[in-house]
Amino acid sequence: MNKQIRQNIAFTVFRLLSLAVVGILFWILGFITYKGIGVISWQFLTTAPTDGMTAGGIFPAIVGTLCLIAGSAAVAFPLGILSAIYTSEYAGDGKVVRFIRIMTNNLAGIPSIVFGLFGMSLFVNTMGFGDSIIAGSLTLGLLTMPLVIRTTEEALKAIPDTFRQGSYALGASKLQTVSRIVLPAAFPNIITGLILSVGRISGETAPILFTVAAYFLPQLPDSIYSQVMALPYHLYVIAVSGTDLEATRPMAYGTALVLIAIVLIINVSASIIRKKLSKRYA
Amino acid sequence: MLETININFWYGAFHALKDISMKIERNTVTAFIGPSGCGKSTFLRLFNRMNDLIPDTHLTGECLIDGKNIYSKTVDVTGLRKNVGMVFQKPNPFPKTIYDNVAYGLRVDGESNRGLIARRVEESLKSAALWDEVKDKLKKSAFELSGGQQQRLCIARALAISPSVILMDEPASALDPVSTSKIEDLIHTLKRDYTIVIVTHNMQQAARISDRTGFFMLGELIEFNDTKKVFLNPDREETQNYITGRFG
Numbered sequence: 001m002n003k004q005i006r007q008n009i010a011f012t013v014f015r016l017l018s019l020a021v022v023g024i025l026f027w028i029l030g031f032i033t034y035k036g037i038g039v040i041s042w043q044f045l046t047t048a049p050t051d052g053m054t055a056g057g058i059f060p061a062i063v064g065t066l067c068l069i070a071g072s073a074a075v076a077f078p079l080g081i082l083s084a085i086y087t088s089e090y091a092g093d094g095k096v097v098r099f100i101r102i103m104t105n106n107l108a109g110i111p112s113i114v115f116g117l118f119g120m121s122l123f124v125n126t127m128g129f130g131d132s133i134i135a136g137s138l139t140l141g142l143l144t145m146p147l148v149i150r151t152t153e154e155a156l157k158a159i160p161d162t163f164r165q166g167s168y169a170l171g172a173s174k175l176q177t178v179s180r181i182v183l184p185a186a187f188p189n190i191i192t193g194l195i196l197s198v199g200r201i202s203g204e205t206a207p208i209l210f211t212v213a214a215y216f217l218p219q220l221p222d223s224i225y226s227q228v229m230a231l232p233y234h235l236y237v238i239a240v241s242g243t244d245l246e247a248t249r250p251m252a253y254g255t256a257l258v259l260i261a262i263v264l265i266i267n268v269s270a271s272i273i274r275k276k277l278s279k280r281y282a
Numbered sequence: 283m284l285e286t287i288n289i290n291f292w293y294g295a296f297h298a299l300k301d302i303s304m305k306i307e308r309n310t311v312t313a314f315i316g317p318s319g320c321g322k323s324t325f326l327r328l329f330n331r332m333n334d335l336i337p338d339t340h341l342t343g344e345c346l347i348d349g350k351n352i353y354s355k356t357v358d359v360t361g362l363r364k365n366v367g368m369v370f371q372k373p374n375p376f377p378k379t380i381y382d383n384v385a386y387g388l389r390v391d392g393e394s395n396r397g398l399i400a401r402r403v404e405e406s407l408k409s410a411a412l413w414d415e416v417k418d419k420l421k422k423s424a425f426e427l428s429g430g431q432q433q434r435l436c437i438a439r440a441l442a443i444s445p446s447v448i449l450m451d452e453p454a455s456a457l458d459p460v461s462t463s464k465i466e467d468l469i470h471t472l473k474r475d476y477t478i479v480i481v482t483h484n485m486q487q488a489a490r491i492s493d494r495t496g497f498f499m500l501g502e503l504i505e506f507n508d509t510k511k512v513f514l515n516p517d518r519e520e521t522q523n524y525i526t527g528r529f530g
Contacts, residue, residue, distance in 0.1 A: 163377070166370065168332070
């Protein structure tokens, strides 16, 4: 077999495999859409479940998930961004930083159910928040923090050192260099990483199971100490433990479709925002 | 006036500069030449303490500017760098507008008078022979300029904070011949107001633009003399070999 043919075969295999990945994604999306689109209606999106969750909509769960996204962002963004700035711009490459980095990676490897139990023990019980948005947001925030740190660090590392040197050579301090040169230049990528990490947590079930999620709670939250319904948990409930599983099957697909749509919207807006922001400098 | 007395410098265990003493007069152009890795860029970066940014380095000896040791504990490094500007090998404008690039040094120095900043930006761009090319697009990104224009922008940026010394680390090595000759003309004009120290790989360039030339090899200053003398009648055999292209 000559080189040319061998190369063609190899590339054909690679191409088919990468197409298969895309194919699986479209399969899932198509399947969920096909099964779920039927129940999607204005009423489904804007009313609470009724009749033992066999009828009505999922509005409280949508609101709950949006609250948790905002809450966990408020926890993870400031902490994650500041510690990434510290490790990548200030701390150099000593033992302490390497230790922090390894621990951050370990944190990212902890199963999310463990975060859920930890959150229940610390925020719900010890700190006495009870099942609440604040307990759930803190738990989800901790879960997503390693991702925020890593994407922010990568965005900062992508900024060439020549910018920093140019700034120092003009008499700028380290703080000025970081805040006026490095952060603005890294901003498009940082913001993208943040939005993507938020998309990731919006689908998490285990961490909210014991910290915030309500089985059935038709009214909307009135403070950060309220319990809320959330899309992933609601999906789990009506798919496996509802009062009439057969009757609620289409609603489960509808809920899944709404959850996927929220994540997709978040991801697409991330890439739009990044394109808009990077155009300013290019 | 710049002066070094018995400078030794190490990167970790590597002895990069060996016992270098030299004096550089005001309003002159001094060129450093020598093979790659000979220490000429390291030596250049001593004068604005850019080597401080590299971890695990070590320095002995004295480095004086106008009689003051710039490595003494009381020296404010940001203040030093305002007085000693630097232009890098590859043009490195910030991802900002042309105007903001030139204004940057003034702003980080706490200058907030807009009229004064605007005046300094215009003067600096004129001194860097760039004003006519950019005056209508000051609010455009600096990345829209050509490589040669970007390098002149970096020179303008350095001039804006009124330094007395300008260090140039192979400022034309990434540029085409036309841009290079513009930079060389510029160096000629700037000499009136500034003391210029330039590292170059290009020996013709050193011969064209400099008053004095230092030849470095393996971390040592082999010869430092008037440029004419170094190129026409060097004292040392190593210098002769290098400039005639027998090695390096």
